[in-house]
Amino acid sequence: MHSCFKTCSPIRNGLIMAFTLFAVLAAFGAQQGYCALVINEFMADNDSIAADPTGDYDDWIELYNSSPSSISLEGYHLSDDLEDPAQWTFPAATIAAGGYLCVWADNDEGDEGVHTNFKLSKSGEAIILSASDGSVIDQVVFGAQETDVSTGRHPNGNGEFAKLVPSFGAENLELAASEGDINGNGNVEMDDAILSLEIMAGMAPDSVIYTGSDVDGGGAIGLREALFILNFIQNKGVTRITLNDASITVDGEGATADGAIVTINAGGTYSIRGTLNDGQIIVDSSDTKPVIIILNGVSVTCTSSAPFFVSNAEEVIVELAENSENYFIDTGAYVFEDGEDEPDAPIFSKDDLTIRGSGLLDVDAKYNDAIKSKDGLVIESGVFVINSVDDGIQGKDYLNIQGGTFTVNADGDGLKSTEDEDANLGYITISGGSFTIVSGNDCIQAETNVNITGGAFNLTAGGGSNATIGDDDSAKGIKAVVEINIDAGDFTINTADDAVHSDQDITITGGDFSIATGDDGVHSDSAITIDGGTFAITKCYEGVEGAVITINDGSFHITASDDGMNVAGGADSSGGGMWPDASNNFLYINGGYIVVDADGDGIDVNGSFYMSGGTVLVNGPEENGNGALDYDTKFVLTGGYLIAAGSSGMAQAPTYQDTTQYSVLYRNRFENRAAGTLIHVQDSSGNEVFTFAPGKRYEAVCFSMPALSHGASYDLYFGGSSTGTATDGLYEGGTYTPGTKYRTFTINNIVTNIN
Structure with a gap:
């Protein structure tokens, strides 16, 4: 199918432009522009598109050389870690003029072909291409990916990243979308039905037609698509769950109710509203599809366990509906199965959890932590009010916050990542948001790295700079066991302990810091490098x-x-004394x-x-x-x-x-x-x-x-x-x-x- 990036319907402009935000957060070249050698296409959830020489359907990355000369890649690097661009080095390999090279990102370097030592995450991460001297040639940061749908440059070689019909080693030609997703924004919704009718009536002749968005595969958009979308929304697309104090009704498939407990056991979209005075929302799904839960005005209290519990799922996405207020409250008395001590938080997930939307999520934790994932936790947006007797928000493998408004009152740590056995995990990444955190211990604490590229932070730890804490207590503003990297942000930090602390290295390239602390303003047990920023350290x-x-x-x-x-x-x-080796x-x-x-x-x-x-x-x-x-x-x-x-x-x-x-x-x-x-x-x-x-x-x-x-x-x-x-x-x-x-x-x- 052909497509055109122009539309004659002004009300469609925002939706068409929103397509570019479907999964890719940003794409940057070595000079923020066109480069002859680029990351052209990639697939992070390959189920049946392309198999490597051993027959495995693994992740892949396609490079494209638009220059008139071949390029030797020997010594070049690929990585999925922004902190380690040289993670994997190319062996002897050449990409022809105007040619493509597909690299298998499967952590199987010994297999036939070109294979990296890392895999891609379908939940989203980064790909970095760098030269042998370490300079970055191209990189892309992307969000969650769809099965058998690639992400690539459109137009081929120099366009923005978009969802594609996979081309694997060939020119990127066709944009992709799900059935019924007429405007290509990743959702099937009422706007798609309206656009279908406008296209049929000739009112939007220049609208983009996305491959796969039609119903019968014929490529035409019209009444059939509109009816399909309406039926999808009203009947098949969303399972509606209503909480009625002590009982629950389920309208749709994939969920069952037993008294005041609803269990979601299949992938799909579920819209939940209402109140449970003593009940649970449980996710226990062996489906490979993600579970999407729309909270549209929910209040759940549970007296013996977690009000919201993800026991098993490939991935759970919680959407906070616009203008909605959602409350989850536990008590100080949990009842566990024999030999178990989990779940132990009002929002608890054993698997990857993503939270997004514009509504309110208010969590009151009286037993332990408030929001806790035993895998990765991604927060894209939302309004969060957290009160906790221990930690506020915890992602064991990682905590990735891209935006939102956060008010956290925690007796323990405010934001936390706890994985301390895998050096590639246990990190916190914050790229935006507004944070007001009052914590008894550290406001932000990671077992490996803390990476901050933006946001507004008002942090108070341990009672502030005038408070006294014990010798073994930690009440720091921002703390990492390995590294702290701060590129930008506004920071007001008032702590009893160090304001910014790393057991190893700290690198700050920008940001505005207003600091009052009972100990050190910026402290590293190893190296500190400061390339920019303003620091008003009024007390330390x-x-x-x-x-x-x-x-x-x-x-x-x-x-x-x-x-x-x-x-x-x-x-x-801080305790004084002489340093033995200078x-x-x-x-x-x-x-x-x-x-x-x-x-x-x-x-x-x-x-x-x-x-x-x-x-x-x-x-x-x-x-x-x-x-x-x-x-x-x-x-x-x-x-x-x-x-x-x-x-x-x-x-x-x-x-x-x-x-x-x-x-x-x-x-x-x-x-x-x-x-x-x-x-x-x-x-x-x-x-x-x-x-x-x-x-x-x-x-x-x-x-x-x-x-x-x-x-x-x-x-x-x-x-x-x-x-x-x-x-x-x-x-x-x-x-x-x-x-x-x-x-x-x-x-x-x-x-x-x-x-």
């Missing part, structure tokens, strides 16, 4: 702490009761804007400190047991702008070896100058080098900036006033009215000392 023990800290960009305002930044190896150093500890400041107000060390490096760019302004400490700059091994300064004012007892400047930018260290333990007293340096012609008002009392100042030159003389003043504009104590523009001239000094060494 230490602002940023890790064994290796790299700041490439970002804006930081840190107020710390101990160190502003602390480089130290191993576990959290040889692997490093601080790299290559860019960014950093302002520190510290009662302890301003910047404490139990190892080596390298600064090549950025702006660093340090205020404090006032006591001589710490210093504005405190390093163990060396401080190599090759660029950037540095002013560090504090006590004189431990005042340090950059080391001579390898340092290339001139710096000055003033210290006088007999002159304790009040906070706000200006420091002014000007050259011999009276041109201002800088004017700075430290925020704390000070006896010493270390400063370095590109304006300082070898052999040049400068005047150092204290006090006075300036008409310039002050930002974080640093003045720009205006006129300086002199205070007291301390002395004139000349830059003759890489570090000039004024004592």
Whole structure:
């Protein structure tokens, strides 16, 4: 069939455009555009379309080379893990000019043909194609897939991803849809019936005609399709379940009622409404088709078990109907079968669970967790109000949240993934949504990785930054055992423990953070890399702490009761003490804007400190047991702008070896100058080098900036006033009215000392 991406009916525009969202969430090329080598088509649920040389119907990925030359793929990579693009490496393989190559994604590398070491998930994941140097050539992130329906580029090679009639190694030609899905949006609904009649009457001559959407296979759309759709909606498409306090009625197939318990035992769509005062909705299906449950105004209370229990199913999708309010409540007294301790949550699933829609889901858990899946849990949208005596929302294998509004009050953890034996699972991925989480323990906690690419977060853990918790308690904002990766988002975090914490690595490329914590703002037991974002850490023990800290960009305002930044190896150093090995500890400041107000060390490096760019302004400490700059091994300064004012007892400047930018260290333990007293340096012609008002009392100042030159003389003043504009104590523009001239000094060494 032919298709055209134009429609003459304005009311159809939104529906036709919605087709592109049917399963694929996003598609990006190496340069966000056309590339000669692309992921052209894939199938993640292959039942009968194409068999590999051993006769197995496995997942497959098709690559297409649109260039006039062949491309050797040896050393290239394919992956289904965004965190590991080099998961699988191509053997010696070539894709011809204008040709296709199909790769079996079946984890059977020893079989004949080209086979990866991973499989695709029909529930949705990612495919990444990258070159031998690691650069990403093409990638696609997709949602749930249909059996024997592929996803591919249409038009072939450079179009958007869409549902297709599979072509496997050939040009993508035909768009696909289910029988009766006339507008191609993935559902059979009243709009499809209306569109059928419009097409029949000639009112929508340019509408897309999707292969498979007609009833008899003839390709024509008309009255027969409209009648089919109406019958599907009213009779066959949806089984309607009505809850009547202590009884249940079932209108349709696939479900049975026994008193106040309804059991869904087959794949299909089920619409549920009504109230059960003491009953259950149970899913126990051996069908390979997904179970789709539409909650359309449901209230279920169960006094002895889980009100909603998925005992067995290939996949369960819960849709929260528009404008609906749905409530699930348990009690503190569960009755288990012998030897069992599950189900133990009002919403409990032993298999993959997806929740979507725009309605309300209100869960009150009085026994244990509120929403819990023993496999994967995907939340696409919805409004969630969660109250739990333990954890709020838990996906054991993974928790994937794409959107929604969440209000979570949990005595345990707020959001959680618990799989700790498989390194590829146990992760939390959040790409959007609004979250207000109040937790007794951690707000967000994953046994492997936490990946956040968007969303608004208001997180309070352990009673907030003024609370006191036990030594063995954990009340962190965002916590991962392996890695935390944050690309974007708005974060307001108030915690008794660390605000952002990883037992291994943290990478932050963006986001706005407002943090108040009783411990560290950002803490890693290993490495922290920050490439962007804004950080307002208004209260903390230490602002940023890790064994290796790299700041490439970002804006930081840190107020710390101990160190502003602390480089130290191993576990959290909040208990004090010396670090036994500093040889692997490093601080790299290559860019960014950093302002520190510290009662302890301003910047404490139990190892080596390298600064090549950025702006660093340090205020404090006032006591001589710490210093504005405190390093163990060396401080190599090759660029950037540095002013560090504090006590004189431990005042340090950059080391001579390898340092290339001139710096000055003033210290006088007999002159304790009040906070706000200006420091002014000007050259011999009276041109201002800088004017700075430290925020704390000070006896010493270390400063370095590109304006300082070898052999040049400068005047150092204290006090006075300036008409310039002050930002974080640093003045720009205006006129300086002199205070007291301390002395004139000349830059003759890489570090000039004024004592």
